[in-house]
Amino acid sequence: MVKRIEAAEGLELERLDSCRWRLPRQGRMQVDGLIFANDALIEDIRDTEAVRQVANVACLPGVVGRSIGMPDIHWGFGFPIGGVAAFDPDQGGVISPGGVGYDINCGVRLLRTPLQAEDLGAHLPRLMDRLFERIPAGMGRGYGDTLLRNRDMRRLLREGAAWAVEVGLGEPEDLARIEDRGCLPGADPEAVSDRAIQRGRDQVGTVGSGNHFIEIGCVDDVYDEAAARRLGLEAGTLTVMIHSGSRGLGHQVCDDFLVTMERITGRNGIELPDRQLACAPLSCSAARDYLGAMQAAANFAYVNRQAMTQQVRRVFAEVLGEEAHLELVYDVSHNIAKFERHRVDGEEREVCVHRKGATRAFPPGHPELPEDLRGLGQPVLLPGDMTRYSYVLLGTQGAYAETFGSCAHGAGRRLSRRQAKRAAEGRDLDAELAEAGIEVRASSRQTVAEELAEAYKDVSDVVDVVAHAGIGRRVARLRPLGVLKG
């Protein structure tokens, strides 16, 4: 007997197995929805706008396969955060800025040190102080008067991380460990507005606010010894995770193109269940312009994470000595649209995959992977909340077959920011975090309140689901020691 449960108004979810729920095609939906969740997580998801958004995305022109929700899915602008959807250019498929998100190429990178966590000893507070001094964090924060020249901005937008390495903001070996080698080649700086460029000029190498962070941690548990060794992540290894995106520049690109796309949507007579799904057929010039600008903003985000990496390296060298050298394990994008080849309805096709709050998770052997990791599969990084865990996984054949080569991207919000702030009222958050053994540096109490552990689902539950569903393979768990927030 098929188990059905009530979802958001007018929608029902049908249980497929212990970690999959089908949202059957109805109304203007052109394909089914598919949500990955276990019995506990689906209770947090089922009656939310996120389910409605999975259905809405399934209504867009040229959508193929299924509209997918990861176990960390929650409400977002137009498309859900934790959503994946692919569009076929030959079937009127579209690109939608809301399917990428305001923070274009928000993503995470993981660095490893040759040190063990115990080597850090009493240095952690000083390390955190230096990082906090050196790296601007918080809403609107940048390097102030230190502005890149417009000419450098245009090169950076076109060339991505390779530019960063050329100007001393990285090491040549870093490039192979960044998704796309840190550069989306179609980037078109001319499609990025002057205003967006101005907003980014002093923000290269900055954390931002919200869920962005720099975290010192260590490998707390290993599930696959061989894979962990290949990634340099043996138990006790001291690590650094950097989570940030394209800051004001990407935000402005999204704003600019939402205006354009709303006009295009009207002109093409595309009927949308939600205005926030504004989009344009992939064949039209506005879509090409958005893709060029989005790719440029993505390159900005890769450079941003790369520049912070170099700052972290300087601080580690100053505090712990030159031997504390940081190597890049991998850098993944969480918010991006890309053309990729996938098997759809029994046929290989080039489709535009939108991942919004989802990680690419290519399987072993995929030609896009760096040679030395190709046999392993793509590293997938899942940061959790500030006080619990983060995970390192690997992409799988299952993900390639079922989710356009995608996996979850984190814990996923459980409380809205407003609810989280309310929950934090009257509490001594610094004392609580100190009690939890986390050395926190933050520019705003409000950010810390919004980011409390209880505002998030338990990332371990998310990882259980993706591992059980076969769309990710567990390698290691990390534990936070120190966190720098906006």
Add this chain to the structure above:
DNA sequence: ATGTAC
């Protein structure tokens, strides 16, 4: 996520 509305 975001100079949370030029």
